[in-house]
Each structure stands twice: as C-alpha cells, then as structure tokens.
Amino acid sequence: MKKKIEVACAIIEREGRVLAAQRAESMSLPLKWEFPGGKIEPLEDARDCLHRELREELGVGVHIHAALPPSDWSYADFAITLHPFVCTLGEGSIHLAEHKAIRWVSPEEMPSLDWAAADGPVLENYFRYLKQGQAGA
Template identity: 50%
Template sequence: MKEGQRKIIDVTCALIIDDQNRVFAAQRSSTMGLPLKWELPGGKIESGETAEACLVREIHEELNIEIEIVTGLNANVHDYPSITIKLIPFICKHLKGEILLKEHADFKWLTKKELLDLDWAAADVPILHNYLNYLNAI
C-alpha cells in the first residue's frame, strides 16, 4: 500500500426481500457510527471468510434470522471521512426466524417506490440505485 493510501475494508450488505417484494431497512442506533442513518444490514468480512458466509453470519448475529442468498450485485467503494469501505451487496430471501434487533434502533420493510425516501448511509445509496436498475432489467 502506498503512503497516504487508505486500507479498504470489505463489508457485506443484504437486500433482504420479503414475500411482498419489500426490502428490509435497518436504522443504526444512536451509539453506532453514522447514528440513526438507515442501512442495509451486514458487516465486515473476517479473515479467511467468504463474502457470502460473512453475510449469513452477520444477519444471524444482528437480526436473529436465517437468509438465503439469491444473487450478488455490483460492489460500491465509498470514502467516509475516517474509513474507506467496499460494500458488497447480495439480494437475499428471509428463510426463517423472527427479526430481533440486537444492534439497530428500528427497521422497516419498504416497497421499491419507498426505497429512496429514508436518510440512508451514503455508501448504501448507489447499492439501492443498482438494485432498482436490476429490478427494471429483469
């Protein structure tokens, strides 16, 4: 890594789709970075872990549910003031379990028309646009 270059942290996120084709959105708690911003849930990939395994683990840890990954979307590299992340999104189905928020303040299920109405974390916005473009292409 060159001097002055920031390390990029690989982070997964889930577009969890319910049986009404709504997308799950989670609101970050007031004690998390980017407090009260909305995000697609997920987390950092650990050493030796695949993106897919990370996402299944993180969703279980954060939301107490099991998911099935349907497909991936294009990743987005985003520079926050103190960190650079590569956000790796996957479209997922909720398989089983009741949602139990362990880290987040709130959650919502959003239709595609409502998707861009929330105050999203900046890195998630291009992912949402990619998802909407994906829906229009299928």
C-alpha cells in the same frame, strides 16, 4: 492512509418490500438507514459473512438469490466496499441486537429514507437489478 473495510450486506425482499435497518445512536453514522450486514473477516467469503452477521444482528437466516456489483465509498475517516446480495428470509424471526429500528419499504419509498452514503450506489444497482428483472418477465 484510510482504513479500508469490506462489508457484506443483504437486500432482503418480502412481498414486494425490502428490509431497511436504522443504525443505533451509539453506532458510527447514527440513525442512518442501511442494508443489514457486517464486516467480512480475514479469509471469510462474503456470502459466509452475510449469513453469520444476519444471525448475529437479526437472528435470521437468508436465502441468497443474486449478488449485485460491489460498490466503493470513501468517508472522511475510512473507505468501504459493500458486497450486496439480494435475499429472502430463511429460518428464524427478526430481533434487533444492534439496530434501533427496521422497516419494510417498497422500492418507491426507499429514496425517502436517510441512507448511509455508502448505500447510495447499492440502491442504484438494486433499482437496475429490478428493471432488468421486469424486462425479462
């Protein structure tokens, strides 16, 4: 049976762009792009995990505005459930503790990045979320 991990991730918006983080060469899925976040600890709430992980990985706090549907993905050696949250930056300034690079990208640019496969369904749900927001505007 595959190892299953639960991960909280942040879709951080700023001025019409979204923060994408590139995994370091030493990480699994090296150099793939992802939404920053991390593993949910036992008995930890996904929102609490997100706040903790973003302070550890990027040195920032965030304001969570919406939760998107969780998405499941199965890699060859493990399965993952991503719990994505749409956020804006709070306190702190970004510094990279684990990632190789970050980029602020427009939604139109997002498909051109080499994303980790598990982030594909998250991107689809985010684009649906954006369309619903525009329809309600």
